[in-house]
Amino acid sequence: DSGVTQTPKHLITATGQRVTLRCSPRSGDLSVYWYQQSLDQGLQFLIQYYNGEERAKGNILERFSAQQFPDLHSELNLSSLELGDSALYFCASSVGSGYTFGSGTRLTVV
Amino acid sequence: AQSVTQPDIHITVSEGASLELRCNYSYGATPYLFWYVQSPGQGLQLLLKYFSGDTLVQGIKGFEAEFKRSQSSFNLRKPSVHWSDAAEYFCAVGAGTASKLTFGTGTRLQVTL
Numbered sequence: 001d002s003g004v005t006q007t008p009k010h011l012i013t014a015t016g017q018r019v020t021l022r023c024s025p026r027s028g029d030l031s032v033y034w035y036q037q038s039l040d041q042g043l044q045f046l047i048q049y050y051n052g053e054e055r056a057k058g059n060i061l062e063r064f065s066a067q068q069f070p071d072l073h074s075e076l077n078l079s080s081l082e083l084g085d086s087a088l089y090f091c092a093s094s095v096g097s098g099y100t101f102g103s104g105t106r107l108t109v110v
Numbered sequence: 111a112q113s114v115t116q117p118d119i120h121i122t123v124s125e126g127a128s129l130e131l132r133c134n135y136s137y138g139a140t141p142y143l144f145w146y147v148q149s150p151g152q153g154l155q156l157l158l159k160y161f162s163g164d165t166l167v168q169g170i171k172g173f174e175a176e177f178k179r180s181q182s183s184f185n186l187r188k189p190s191v192h193w194s195d196a197a198e199y200f201c202a203v204g205a206g207t208a209s210k211l212t213f214g215t216g217t218r219l220q221v222t223l
Contacts, residue, residue: 002153031208043200043213056210090153094208098144103153 003027006091006102014110018079021105025072025093031055032074033099034066038087049074081109112137112203116214124222125193131186131217133201142204143184144211145175149197157199160184161207171195196221 003026013019025032034046036059045058049068060066063081068074078085086109092101113136123129135141142161146154158169165177175186184201198218202211 002155033210042215045210045212048210050208055208058210092154092211098156098159098207099211100156101146101154 002100002102004029004091004093004100004102006089006105008105009103010106010108012108012110013081015081015083017081017109018077019081019107021076021078021089021091021107023074023076023091023093023102025074025091026100029093029100030072031094032068032072033092033094034060034074034076035090035092035101036087037090037104038084041087043090046076078107083109085109112141112205112212114201114203114212114214116199116201116217118217119215120218120220122220122222123191126190129186129188129191129195129219131199131201131219133184133186133214134182135184135201135203136182137203137205139205141184142206142209143175143177144202144204145169145173145184145186146200146202146213147171147197148200148216154200157186191219191221193221193223195219 005024030051033048037043046060048056066076088104090104092099115134144159145157160177198216201214204211
């Protein structure tokens with residue numbers, strides 16, 4: 001157990017739908033990062049939050065959004081889903097010495 | 111912009127043989143370098159990291175990596191591979207301990223018995 005908890009582990013949904021992925025960072029970690037892993041794009045950085053504020057943004061689509069709550073958990077919202085959004089979505093957290101990844105949410109859009 | 115190149119997509123080694131996975135990075139300042147391993151259907155596990163200091167870094171599971179600034183490389187090594195090491199290995203670079211990571215495309219390691 002890495003200490004970073006992601007739910008759900010698997011999600012199957014239809015095109016056009018909206019889903020929410022949840023991440024609870026390790027205790028004490030203030031930064032949360034979201035990554036997307038797909039066969040064609042590899043591991044891509046989506047967005048980073050630090051203590052509730054957006055810190056950095058990567059290759060995140062406008063249909064995607066995220067937030068970090070006062071208890072430091074984060075949610076990634078994916079809307080108007082397309083087949084190409086099928087991927088493994090990872091959350092990571094860090095403070096100081098490095099990053100710890102969660103086990104990911106596998107999203108399948110059908 | 112930072113980038114990582116892992117030139118080997120797939121490597122096959124025999125159990126007990128030595129292993130070296132290559133990683134070249136591009137970054138304008140002193141990089142923070144990482145190696146992660148991912149087993150099928152699993153998350154990313156940190157093998158080792160380099161921030162500063164000794165350029166030979168020891169990690170978990172008997173892995174080590176050497177930072178060579180002149181070659182912009184951070185190759186991962188293991189003297190004797192075990193069948194359980196079969197997985198995908200990712201090299202990553204970051205600007206610091208609280209910044210995003212840029213990953214390479216990964217090297218899939220197959221171990222033959």
